[in-house]
Amino acid sequence: MNKKSIIIGSGIAGLAAAIRLRNKGFEVNVFEANSYPGGKLSEIIIQGYRFDAGPSLFTLPDQVEELFHISGKDPKAHFDYIRLPVACHYFWEDGTQIKAFGDTKKFAAEVESKLGEPASYVFESLQKSAFIYDHLAPLFMHKSLHRFGTWANKDAIKCYFKLGKLGIFSTMNKANEKQFSNPKMVQLFNRYATYNGSNPYETPATLNIIPHLEFNIGAFFPKKGMHDITLSLYKLAVNLGVKFHFDSKVEEVIVRDKKAIGVIVSGNSHFADVIINNMDMVNAYKTILKKEKQPNRLLDQPKSSSALIFYWGIKKVFPELDLHNILFSENYKEEFDHIFNKKSIYQDPTVYINITSVNKPDDAPEGCMNWFTMINVPNNQGQDWDRLIQEARKSIIQKVNRILKTDIENLLEVEEILEPRTIESKTSSANGALYGNSSNNKYAAFLRHANFSSEIKNLYFCGGSVHPGGGIPLCLLSAKIMTDMIKG
Missing domain, CATH: 3.50.50.60 (FAD/NAD(P)-binding domain)
Structure with missing residues (x-):
């Protein structure tokens, strides 16, 4: 039996x-x-618009494929995806735009051209990220940290002799400031702390492992x-x-x-x-x-950050936008101070816009786009969320209008909101924290x-x-x- x-x-x-x-x-x-x-x-469907409700970035697709392989199935017959030519499109208030091309040579050339940051700095950063991954992934990602055998095998022993190079004793921000000369590049690479709800000014530089997943291995999108x-x-x-x-x-x-x-x-x-x-x-x-x-x-x-998401149906196509887009805050450190210390939302938040209709046109009516518009916010500690959401919505719209030179509110056709309280009620996530x-x-x-x-x-x-x-x-x-x- x-x-x-x-x-x-x-x-x-x-x-x-x-x-x-x-x-x-x-x-x-x-x-x-x-x-x-x-x-x-999960997903949300509103008046002809389809939104992926939660996670929007897809890396390490082999972890999904493996489940089909062990079941004797061909993954491609059941689940298919593409590698993204552009991992993310970055925007700043001064008009600077950077496309994070999936081709690292193109990305490095883009950075050198737009920011004057030597391409060699980008390659060096991604090599360091790969180094961290190669040493820590077998230990921290694929084994239990709570079994003695994990700490007595060759992967662990290899790490013991490399601790100083794995970012354990520095913060992500300090490592990135040491690596890059342009503050915009520091901000771009600091953003990876948000991938697990952390603060780049406090989290260990070990998290610089993440760019390796997005650039060296690739960012993907399920068809x-x-x-x-x-x-x-x-x-x-x-x-x-x-x-x-x-x-x-x-x-x-x-x-x-x-x-x-x-x-x-x-x-x-x-x-x-x-x-x-x-x-x-x-x-x-x-x-x-x-x-x-x-x-x-x-x-x-302490719990990770949470999210405030506006699912917006937009009655216009913006050709300058990609699948993943970031509109950066002018003061990144102050934004994270608000999230983790003041437990509030900064007046100039970094805005992430995910638009699946760029790659999957039937997710929005013809001539329209489905905007998953998100900012990082503190987890729920009993704040006046109704007031905070109203203020944040205004700040987001003003920022979008400034950077894209538009009047986005007049283009809004549908809207639904997900915030820390509803994240907790729908997913049983403590305090609405996204990453525990x-x-x-x-x-x-x-x-x-x-x-x-x-x-x-x-x-x-x-x-x-x-x-x-x-x-x-x-x-x-x-x-x-x-x-x-x-x-x-």
Whole structure:
């Protein structure tokens, strides 16, 4: 008889865990509180406009493809994507524009031409990013940090002799100021701290690993949109025999003699040999694990930033805009000080605009664009969000109008808003934080919950709030690390 497993939540890590466990011979039941799979990686459709609701950047596509390969399927037959010729289009208030071409030689030439920054500085920076990745990825991204064997293998030993070059003892901003002569390039590379909700003026320079993913490996776009990652993996899981139960909120994990044996849903008990939590770790301990010993040291850690997103249907095509666009703040340090210290929104926020209709025209009516317009904001600490959102909307519109020389409000056809309070209610993310605990100190990697419980046998964890962290690739890797611990 096959072993039974229960997965709490069908976020991207929950889907990956379901596929991996099914391939190990487990009977898999997934209980999801929402009426749809995917968690943050879902979609919104409004009056002919389609928006990817959450994550908009796609890197390390091999992590998605691997799930098809282990299932005996050809990924291209079920999920297809392209490599982006331009990773991002950057705009500044003084009229400067930089296209971050996927071809690093073109990107370096663009930077040298527009900013006077020597191309050699760009190549050197990306080489350093690759160096960090080559040394830390095998250790921090592909293994548990909470098992002795991780620290006694050749990958770990190799890192011990390179600690000074891995950015652990500096901040991202200091490393970038040392690397580049032009403040705009420092700002451009500091932006990568936002990929896991961190502050570049506090987070370790180790996070300079991220540009390697975007430039040296590549930024990609699923041909059917980001939501197709969810849909393709959900279909794969169903075809493998995974059973999904939607509108089924888990009320409690059943623990007997320090062993997880099942869950309670709508007052009914469901039993299994292993229980996997894909719910935000903090909220899980506050709700479904509230009777168990609490890892207070981890629960009390500062949380990552959140987001304020305006989904705008725009009755015009802006040919100067790409799939990913950034309109930078004039004072980046002050913006992050507001987010992490003042717990507020700076009057001149950096604006990110994701427009999938650039690559997928049917996401907007003809002659229109679908703008996913986002700024980084603090997580929910009880602020007056109604006032903050109103003020931020005004600031964003003014900034867009200045830089693009337009009157964007007269072009708005539809609008929907996602903010920290609704992020928390829809995705069970503690305080609406997008990436769980903050990474604003050099010990952050060690202050994430393990992929297993040290107190409760047969209880495992995956998703963006546990090791190795948030974002699609790391969530998928969390499922891999976790399922590798479970015997089939």
